[in-house]
Amino acid sequence: MRRLLVALALVVWPLAGSAQDRAETLADIRAELTQLGGELSSLRSELMTTGAVARPGGSTMLERMEALELELMRLTGRTEELELRVNRIVADGTNRLGDLEFRVTELEGGDPSALSSPAPLGGDKPAAASPAAPKPQTAVGxxxxxxxxxxxxxxxxxxxxxxxxxxxxxxxxxxxxxxxxxxxxxxxxxxxxxxxxxxxxxxxxxxxxxxxxxxxxxxxxxxxxxxxxxxxxxxxxxxxxxxxxxxxxxxxxxxxxxxxxxxxx
Missing domain, CATH: 1.25.40.10 (Tetratricopeptide repeat domain)
Known part of the structure; x- marks a missing residue:
C-alpha cells in the first residue's frame, strides 16, 4: 500500500508562490517577445527601403536587427525553460495531491480505487493567460x-x-x-x-x-x-x-x- 508524505503533497504551493515573486515572469517574457518581434518587423521594413544605413554610435540597422534577433532567441529559450518547469511543478503537485486524497480516503475507511484522477493544479491555463475571474456572489438563501x-x-x-x-x-x-x-x-x-x-x-x-x-x-x-x-x-x-x-x-x-x-x- 502506498505511503504518503503529506508535506510532499503540499510542496507545490510554496513553489508556486515563490515563482510569482520572480521579477521575470512568463507573462513579462511573452510581452517582451511580442515587443521585440514588432521591433524586428519594423526594422526589416525600414531596411527594405533604406538599406543598412549607419546610425549614430557606429551601429547599423542591420547590426541592431541582429542584436534583436539574438535577444529574441534568448527570450524564446527562457520562455520554453520556464514553461517546462511550470509543467513539471503542476504534474508533480497534481500527483502528490492525488496521493494525499488516496491516504485520507484510506483513513476514512473508503475505497481508494473509486477515486477519480485529480484535476491539474491551476486548471488548464495559467492564471496570467486569462482575465481575473469575478468573485463569486452569495446566492439567495x-x-x-x-x-x-x-x-x-x-x-x-x-x-x-x-x-x-x-x-x-x-x-x-x-x-x-x-x-x-x-x-x-x-x-x-x-x-x-x-x-x-x-x-x-x-x-x-x-x-x-x-x-x-x-x-x-x-x-x-x-x-x-x-x-x-x-x-x-x-x-x-x-x-x-x-x-x-x-x-x-x-x-x-x-x-x-x-x-x-x-x-x-
Missing part, C-alpha cells in the same frame, strides 16, 4: 443557511450542524462561503469524534481554497488530525508546512506547539 448551520454548531449540536454544513457544501460547491463551510464541517466532525472524516473536510477546505482566510488553520487542523490518527510522521510534515506557506499567521504558532507536543524532529 446561501447566507441564511450558513448562519443557521453555524449557530447550530455554536450550540454544540454537532450531528445536526454536520448535516447542515454537508448539505450546504453540496448545494453551493463553489460558493464564496464554501471554504468556511468545509472548515466548520471539520469542526463538527471532530466534535463527533470522527477524526478521519474531519481530516478529509479540512483537506478539502485547504486544497480547494488555499488563499482563503481559513486556509492556514485548515492546514493546521489537517496536521493535528493526522497526528491524532497515529500518522505522526505525516502530521509533523504537514504542520511544518503551515509556517512555510503562511508565515506570521497565528496558525503558525499553533502548528509549532502541536509539533512540539508530537515531538517532531
Amino acid at each position: 446561501e447566507q441564511a443557511d450558513f448562519d443557521r448551520a453555524r449557530a447550530v454548531l455554536g450550540q454544540g449540536d454537532f450531528r445536526t450542524a454536520e448535516g447542515l454544513l454537508a448539505a450546504h457544501a453540496a448545494a453551493w460547491p463553489n460558493g464564496p462561503l464554501t471554504g468556511e463551510v468545509l472548515f466548520l464541517r471539520g469542526e463538527a466532525l471532530e466534535g463527533l469524534g470522527e477524526t478521519a472524516a474531519a481530516a478529509r473536510s479540512y483537506l478539502d477546505s485547504f486544497s480547494s481554497y488555499p488563499d482563503s482566510p481559513r486556509a492556514p488553520e485548515a492546514l493546521f487542523r489537517l496536521g493535528r488530525a493526522l497526528g491524532r490518527l497515529g500518522q505522526v510522521h505525516e502530521a509533523c510534515l504537514t504542520l511544518g508546512e503551515v509556517g512555510v506557506r503562511y508565515s506570521a499567521n497565528p496558525a503558525e504558532a499553533l502548528a509549532q506547539a502541536e509539533r512540539a507536543a508530537l515531538a517532531c524532529p
Whole structure:
C-alpha cells in the first residue's frame, strides 16, 4: 500500500508562490517577445527601403536587427525553460495531491480505487493567460443557511450542524462561503469524534481554497488530525508546512506547539 508524505503533497504551493515573486515572469517574457518581434518587423521594413544605413554610435540597422534577433532567441529559450518547469511543478503537485486524497480516503475507511484522477493544479491555463475571474456572489438563501448551520454548531449540536454544513457544501460547491463551510464541517466532525472524516473536510477546505482566510488553520487542523490518527510522521510534515506557506499567521504558532507536543524532529 502506498505511503504518503503529506508535506510532499503540499510542496507545490510554496513553489508556486515563490515563482510569482520572480521579477521575470512568463507573462513579462511573452510581452517582451511580442515587443521585440514588432521591433524586428519594423526594422526589416525600414531596411527594405533604406538599406543598412549607419546610425549614430557606429551601429547599423542591420547590426541592431541582429542584436534583436539574438535577444529574441534568448527570450524564446527562457520562455520554453520556464514553461517546462511550470509543467513539471503542476504534474508533480497534481500527483502528490492525488496521493494525499488516496491516504485520507484510506483513513476514512473508503475505497481508494473509486477515486477519480485529480484535476491539474491551476486548471488548464495559467492564471496570467486569462482575465481575473469575478468573485463569486452569495446566492439567495446561501447566507441564511450558513448562519443557521453555524449557530447550530455554536450550540454544540454537532450531528445536526454536520448535516447542515454537508448539505450546504453540496448545494453551493463553489460558493464564496464554501471554504468556511468545509472548515466548520471539520469542526463538527471532530466534535463527533470522527477524526478521519474531519481530516478529509479540512483537506478539502485547504486544497480547494488555499488563499482563503481559513486556509492556514485548515492546514493546521489537517496536521493535528493526522497526528491524532497515529500518522505522526505525516502530521509533523504537514504542520511544518503551515509556517512555510503562511508565515506570521497565528496558525503558525499553533502548528509549532502541536509539533512540539508530537515531538517532531
